[in-house]
Amino acid sequence: MRKLVSVSMVLVVALTLVLAGCSSKPSSPAASSSSTDTKGTAQSSANAGGSKHLTIAIPYDVQGFDIHNHNNTPTEAVHVNLFSYLVKKNEKQVIEPDLAVSWESIDDTTWRFVLRQGVKFHNGDPFTSADVKYTLERVSKDDKLLEYGNYKQIKEVKIVDEYTVDIITDGPQPALLNRLSRLGSGMLPSKYLEEQGWEKFQSNPIGTGPYKFKQWIRDDRLELVRNPDYVGDAPNWDEVTFRVIPEDATRVAELLTGGVDIAVNVPAIDMDRIESNEGTHAAATxxxxxxxxxxxxxxxxxxxxxxxxxxxxxxxxxxxxxxxxxxxxxxxxxxxxxxxxxxxxxxxxxxxxxxxxxxxxxxxxxxxxxxxxxxxxxxxxxxxxxxxxxxxxxxxxxxxxxxxxxxxxxxxxxxxxxxxxxxxxxxxxxxxxxxxxxxxxxxxxxxxxxxxxxxxxxxxxxxxxxxxxxxxxxxxxxxxxxxxxxxxxxxxxxxxxxxxANFGISDRVEFSPRLDEMLYADQVTLK
Structure with a gap:
């Protein structure tokens, strides 16, 4: 039996000064209803035909795909596989480059970001400065959006060239990088949205992340597939499924019987049972x-x-x-x-x-x-x-x-x-x-x-x-x-x-929970 993994708070107390949402799922646009096995039992952990398939059981469904109109950590935890930020936090919550390769403070109210070249959205559109401007100005100017309060500090995004932008704030912003590394900052495809509109986007979301949207059956599952054009390291999995299982006992049972690889929000009372079960272990943070x-x-x-x-x-x-x-x-x-x-x-x-x-x-x-x-x-x-x-x-x-x-x-x-x-x-x-x-x-x-x-x-x-x-x-x-x-x-x-946060984990995978609760599929590896 493996010892229970605990991620100590001590690891995050020494965060640098440059580092710096809710529950529930709303009514959301109709999702795909194409044919699938809605029971999703042991097939999730099987690698049929050599395919690498990861299945994660979550208690709440995502709140749609408008990244600017929710304050929900469980939704962001899934979205990080679809959407990329300009900068991101690693496992130790240290800010690193993502879609921006470098940045500097020009003056008290101006930050310049140089963008990564060769990035494509999931539909093939190139990622450019126009997408940064569209994304950040939408959330910073529409006070009806739930994330407006966290981005209203941005006055303007100026396009310097195709791969350089200046973000102009309403005053000095000591936490700007933190704002740009969290929900509300996932880069959106401006051309796609202007041509297709938000209704189309909600039913077929497009990002630049390592995984692409396959289908969403509301209150049942969200299925993603490998993005072959991802500019970072090759994705670990061919398919990733987030199964929505609100009942704690059912989530735990699915883990114990091999139906899922990771169970999120495991009741504390079940941790010992998961740890002593052959083929599973528990982790907490x-x-x-x-x-x-x-x-x-x-x-x-x-x-x-x-x-x-x-x-x-x-x-x-x-x-x-x-x-x-x-x-x-x-x-x-x-x-x-x-x-x-x-x-x-x-x-x-x-x-x-x-x-x-x-x-x-x-x-x-x-x-x-x-x-x-x-x-x-x-x-x-x-x-x-x-x-x-x-x-x-x-x-x-x-x-x-x-x-x-x-x-x-x-x-x-x-x-x-x-x-x-x-x-x-x-x-x-x-x-x-x-x-x-x-x-x-x-x-x-x-x-x-x-x-x-x-x-x-x-x-x-x-x-x-x-x-x-x-x-x-x-x-x-x-x-x-x-x-x-x-x-x-x-x-x-x-x-x-x-x-x-308590997790149940299949012994077939390696996974260390993060302090921010994000569920990056590529931080789960097959043993």
Whole structure:
């Protein structure tokens, strides 16, 4: 039996200063319905006719193929096989060249990128400066796109020549390379989109990555095939299939019986069984994912009173949730900026403030001695989210808060997320693909409907605006420290814990989980 692999957080604490999304699947365009074996059992691991076929079981389907209109880490984890960035992060989260071979800062607001030549999109169109301009200006100018807030800092992309671009920002951007190495920055085929339109792209996405789109059967599987024209190292696999298996027990069973090569989001309780099974092993790593509660602060809601928000926080025994539901595979936190991110505040991580008696006293002071009622939204498609929400509901009831729990099917949950119409309380997971505090707070300022809550704090807005353009790393870090202290005190968000990621892996392949949770097929090798 192989020892359980654990990727230590220590590896990422020393990230350089230049380093710096949600759950659920929305309704998406109709996918291909061509004939296939929708059961997908042991055929996935077989190499029929000499073909090398990798199958990965994922709990959630991708949210379509508009890279600018989702904030979903599981979707990006699949997209990285189709789309390439200008720069990318390696396994240690160090930024490296991808579609750009070099870059330099011309002045405080101008970065020049020299592009790799000879790159082709999957339909044969050449990749040029025009595609960079189209991609980045679309996301930086359309405030209806979910990724707009992370790219609005880009004022213009100037074409210097066919393979050189200047990216002009609205001020100094210390985290620009981090922005360009994450979701929202995958290069799009401008000619194809201008001629065929987004509806066609959604049903037949085109990128420059090592794998090409074959077919998507929504809520069942996404199939990719080797890109023979890929400019990097030759792809490892002839075919890659991402099977959508929401049920934890089914995902684990498929791994144990040889139906899949890798199972994502394995329950902690199943790790020992996978490790002791002949032909499989388990692996675990910390992630960038923080499970949190977003809390309405709008006047007229019961949670507008900061004493009520504090009472909610103190009523929740985070460690009990970690121990009972996550089997210890998570860490309580009072911040979303966790170790390995620029701006992480150590004294807020690994801590909790559970105090139910104080929670009752706060409710009494707020005029709710006899209790209060509120509505609590959560996804019902994830067993862990469901169990976490149910346990939180029970904990709130212990201090006199009657939470009406609404477990939403993923499409309804995503509709509320996109419309920012959650009720007083919502359970929501967020990652940080930038590895920078900037992303953790990119959508909380007083932007009305564009914010994640209706929270308003002029000092937070001032600090965030200053930090975004501050090239002095020490000053910038202190600005983010102050923001985290204010958020911890005022609680428009109540951070619960940082989640670990558990994987089950067939012994026929080599695979090491990444801190950013990306599922690069070419980082999986056949033994």
């Amino acid at each position: 910390p992630t960038q994912r923080v499970i949190q509660l977003n809390v309405r602060t709008k006047e007229g809601t019961v949670t507008a009173d900061p004493r009520v928000r504090e009472a909610i926080d103190l009523a929740i025994d985070k460690q009990a949730i970690v121990d009972s539901i996550y089997m210890g595979a998570a860490t309580p936190t009072r911040t979303r900026v966790t170790p390995g991110n620029f701006g992480a505040k150590a004294d807020l991580f690994g801590t909790s403030l559970y105090d139910p008696e104080r929670a009752k006293q706060l409710l009494k002071e707020a005029g709710y001695e006899k209790g209060l009622k509120l509505t609590f939204n959560a996804s019902g498609d994830s067993s862990k989210d469901k169990e976490t929400a149910e346990l939180i509901t029970a904990m709130l009831a212990e201090v006199g808060i009657e939470a009406k729990l609404e477990l939403l099917e993923n499409s309804a949950y995503q509709e509320k997320f996109r419309g920012r119409t959650f009720d007083e309380l919502v359970l929501i997971p967020f990652g940080n693909s930038m590895f920078d505090a900037a992303l953790a707070f990119s959508r909380i300022s007083t932007q009305g409907a564009k914010g994640e809550t209706d929270y308003s704090n002029a000092e937070v807005d001032r600090l965030l605006a200053a930090a975004e353009t501050n090239m002095n790393a020490k000053e910038r870090e202190q600005q983010y420290f102050k923001v985290q202290d204010i958020i911890a005190q005022e609680r428009p968000f109540i951070y619960l814990f940082q989640e670990n």
